[in-house]
Amino acid sequence: MNSTLFYIHDPMCSWCWGFDKVRHQLFESLAGQMNIRRLVGGLAVDSTEVMAKPMQTFLQETWKKIEHTIPGTEFNYAFWTDCEPRRSTYPSNRAIISARNQGQYFDELMTTRIQQAYYEEARNPSNNSTLIELANDIGLNTHTFTDDLNSDKTQQLLLEEIKYSRALGVNSFPSLVLETEAKLTHIALNYNNVEDLLDQIVKSQTG
Numbered sequence: 001m002n003s004t005l006f007y008i009h010d011p012m013c014s015w016c017w018g019f020d021k022v023r024h025q026l027f028e029s030l031a032g033q034m035n036i037r038r039l040v041g042g043l044a045v046d047s048t049e050v051m052a053k054p055m056q057t058f059l060q061e062t063w064k065k066i067e068h069t070i071p072g073t074e075f076n077y078a079f080w081t082d083c084e085p086r087r088s089t090y091p092s093n094r095a096i097i098s099a100r101n102q103g104q105y106f107d108e109l110m111t112t113r114i115q116q117a118y119y120e121e122a123r124n125p126s127n128n129s130t131l132i133e134l135a136n137d138i139g140l141n142t143h144t145f146t147d148d149l150n151s152d153k154t155q156q157l158l159l160e161e162i163k164y165s166r167a168l169g170v171n172s173f174p175s176l177v178l179e180t181e182a183k184l185t186h187i188a189l190n191y192n193n194v195e196d197l198l199d200q201i202v203k204s205q206t207g
Contacts, residue, residue: 003034003205005187006177008165010043011096011114012089012125013173014062018070018191020115023174025194030201038107040093041173042162051085059085070191079122090158091149092125095135097157098148102140109138178204 007023009016027036051059063075079085092114099110113134117123123130128149135145148154168177168184176187178201185204190196 002181004179005030005034005036005201006039006165006168006170006175006179007036008039008041008168008170008173008175008177009111010041010089010173011092011111012118013043014059014066014075014119015191016174017075017115017119018066018073019174019189020112021072022191022194022197026197029194029198038111039161039165040096040158041165041170041175042093042158043089043173044087046090047086047088049086051087055087056080056085075119076122079118079124082122083124085124086126088126091128091131093158093161094149094154095125095131095145097154097161098145099135099138099140101148102144106138106140110134110140113138180205 007027030036060077060080063077067073067075095114096107096110099106114125114131117130117134118125125131125134128146131149132142132146136142165175168175168179169186170177174189176189176197178185178187183204185200187197187200187204
């Protein structure tokens with residue numbers, strides 16, 4: 001397998017949540033045909049400040065747009081009243097890396113669990129306490145996870161992963177980048193049709 005498909009995402013990126021169904025279909029279709037590498041992209045830096053009201057409104061409108069654009073995608077708007085929103089996704093990114101440390105398989109599981117908690121259960125993944133509860137949900141060693149979540153090493157790994165994503169030319173999430181021996185190709189996202197994505201990938205490999 002000489003080709004690698006990079007999936008660059010953030011677990012608190014609402015468009016990534018919308019893309020999840022088609023993304024699963026894509027990965028299943030490509031299994032065994034090429035390397036698939038997941039990267040967290042670091043959507044929003046650490047912050048203790050409550051999200052400004054205009055940003056809260058913008059994100060709620062984005063959720064509505066996604067629900068309209070991607071049939072079947074739903075959000076729990078109770079998040080905006082039950083939680084104290086912060087524009088801070090680095091903690092959840094570090095949680096993905098910390099989960100991955102206990103086995104590559106946990107990368108996917110932790111991402112999904114964060115998304116479920118945020119978008120379906122109206123819980124706040126900007127809080128370490130929430131992330132530790134989610135780690136326990138998927139069977140991680142929570143003592144090890146907690147140590148990793150707050151370590152300088154994990155923060156450095158996050159910054160390196162963000163840098164790698166930028167080197168691939170990625171500045172928005174989700175993104176798909178196909179690396180072959182000859183070139184890098186950015187795959188145009190289709191949130192509702194996996195066949196279109198597969199067609200682009202085949203053409204990029206043979207073109």
